[in-house]
Amino acid sequence: MSRIPRPVPLPRIAPSLFAEPPYDDERPAADIPAAPPYVQGTLALLCEPEPAEEGPAREPLIWGPPGAIPDERRLRALGQAIAEILSGRRPPSSVSSQLADRTRAELVRSGKIINCARPPLVGTPHISQPKDGVVEMCVLVHCGDRPRVLALRLERRGVQWLCTDFETTP
Template identity: 35%
Template sequence: MNRRPPQPPTVRISRYRAAPGTDGALALGRVPGAVAAEHRLRIVRPGDDAEAELRRFADTALLMVAETLAGIRPPARLSVIALPDVCRALDARRTVRPARIVPPRVGTGWLQRPAPAAAETGAVIVVAGRVHALALRLEHRRGRWRCTAVETTAA
């Protein structure tokens, strides 16, 4: 019997816990024994014409996922930008729609390209008055960008 290895979750909700000795600040440093990546990460800057399409897609994807987390947009509507696994995982986490709908705000964001056909984007978002982190994995498949994974602190 051939068994597939377990796949990482497509949507992961992270609970924030401060690392020991950091007083809640992020501890940015090399992990002992970590091997340097073959491709260096590159920050994509606004105005970089070669990356303009990717930046527009990333901004749209962040807003659409934030709206889904806020209960404004049904997860099935993400099928335009995301893989079916992402839509199903977000639909499974969906809670009852709030009585008063408050549009989410997308704040400071970033975009990087760890590989030619992959990008990672993230932003600080405000959903229902609470500040959360949102990160998306984007991959170029069949001639277009698609969201393949979501990680957030918004439940």
């Protein structure tokens, strides 16, 4: 003898008071939370500005004090970002503020030249300073069976260091 299935009750649909959330200008100012700074998908290489001391306002320093070369951690982060761009795992726009215009165009034009099954991992940078205001570095990029070398040249433009050239092994 077969059983007759019991009817399943349908979900009850309750009317909503508001079809969409209020616009920002419709809410009181106290309800609007401050938006956090957007850093997802970008490389946060800029230093926080130092607190202003008594006297005239100071310009925020980028990459450290004038005359000093960028520290190894920031150089490695820049090398990692460019290796990820060259492997097609990161958009070039994520480091565009750290690149000179010609270098940015060359990076976009070069496309994916590092083929690897897993994300690339850069080693410790080897840094040299051929002249004042210029830093050259190279990093070993571990990406599968065959590691590659990535070389970068950075030049100081005002208070900011910009990558003016890059080169990698095929």
